Amino acid sequence: MRIRPVVAVVALVALFAGGAVTATGRASAAHPPAPVHTAGRVKPSNGGLLYSWPGVYFEGRFRGTSVGVTLDDPAADYDVEVDGAVVATLVTPAAGTHRVSGLARGTHRIRVVKRSESPWATSSFGGFVAGPGGAILAAPPARRRQIEFIGDSYTAGYGNMSATRTCTSDELHRTTNADRAFGALTARRFGADYQTNAFSGRGMVRNYNGSDPGTDYRTYYERALLAVPGDVWPTRGWRPQLVVVGLGINDFSTPVNPGEPWTAETLATAYREAYQGFIDTLRARYGPRAVIVVSATYVYNTTALADAAQQVVAERNARGDDRVRYWYYGNEGLDYGGCDWHPSRADHEVIANRLTEFVDTLQLRW
Structure with a gap:
């Protein structure tokens, strides 16, 4: 079409x-x-x-x-x-x-x-x-299974339908398709209702290349209407059994700039501390039975994201929350052919396959 x-x-x-x-x-x-x-x-x-x-x-x-x-x-x-x-x-x-x-x-x-x-x-x-x-x-009934996907441009399907890595702003908008991103693909395989709560360029504590200081993904998470400060979306009727969080690419993919309030080491510490608080927020919203997946992926020339995400899960598990799990997907088999070297539509299929296999190991009670 x-x-x-x-x-x-x-x-x-x-x-x-x-x-x-x-x-x-x-x-x-x-x-x-x-x-x-x-x-x-x-x-x-x-x-x-x-x-x-x-x-x-x-x-x-x-x-x-x-x-x-x-x-x-x-x-x-x-x-x-x-x-x-x-x-x-x-x-x-x-x-x-x-x-x-x-x-x-x-x-x-x-x-x-x-x-x-x-x-x-x-x-x-x-x-x-x-x-x-x-x-x-009459409307179709709600599905019993519910999954929430939280993340950045990878989760949003940024430029995934593009035939080239170089895109104008208009081409980016035309070729971004969240319905063909790995989250939506995975949810359909499990017959689940889902939310794609993704915001490109945002990190857990630091946005891409230090942009928009004073805000991060958490600034917007509670909202239904992103452009309305203070907006809060009530969660009634939404009780996902699975929450997949993919935040950190923007925190760690660029070096800390002069004038930012971190070093590489303190950024990792701030990230881990903020992540624990964010999981606390998810627990308060969705209860102790929801499985929360802390996901990480390949980031060029650094293992900072994978290392920090693993530590978040290890710390959480040590506190007795064994329903927080770590999932890593590498760059094997990915062409990053989407806009600005983002995953392509084919890549999202590969990632969805890997996520489906991982979810199958969780033995969810849904």
Whole structure:
């Protein structure tokens, strides 16, 4: 499917075999989001749902030959799936109802997923709208299994669909697809609902190359709406049995700059201490039974991340929390062909395979 920008509210958005997608009208509270299933961090507002994190998805069922998707998002891209197949990609969809038409008669499942990152913006989903002669049916049930993925650009799928490592800002947005990142791939293999709470460039205590001092990933973790300071997302209904944390690439991938408040040694200490506090936060939210995976990966020319992550787990286990586990995946078999030498789509498949094998060893009670 070739990506086309939405240039007007009434515009052709995409074409696919057996149907088409068009955008008409404006988003309206007349089409509330229920019945719809989502596991993402969303907040109700004016009959719709607001959200910010990548990978947020909405699932529904309908009867008929067409269905509308009400969206308003000038910053992010979406894939629209019908019966498990991607039928369109909506690029920064204008406020309105984007209609899938030309479908076979009968009952269908629809899934809409936010592909890209837009932490500076707030996205809006207004629900599914029945086509002429059709009906929106009861939403699919929530899945019993739940997984939360916490991380940075690797977890977000940064530029993973790109055919080149050199990308403009626009190309980066178009080729980032959280739904094809290792977290989403792994969750689908286990039939689990999931959240991809990822923020590129952020570290546990230090962001990439020391950028944005005074903030880090933890500054934003509690939020549903990333651009709203003080926002807090309630966790009711969300109780993941598995939490996979991948933070530290940005902490350690560049040398400490003059003027930063660390040396290489004190940075590692601050990282470990902050990680223990972050695990305390996760324990308070999700209870003692959740398995928390502290993941690490290859970072060029340093073992600092792997060493620190292993120490975090060893310290935690020594304190009696044996449901914190360490998982390392190396660079073997990875081409890093995505934007800015990030994992490619093929790499994410490899990482998902490795994570699936690791999760199988955990003997989760789910």
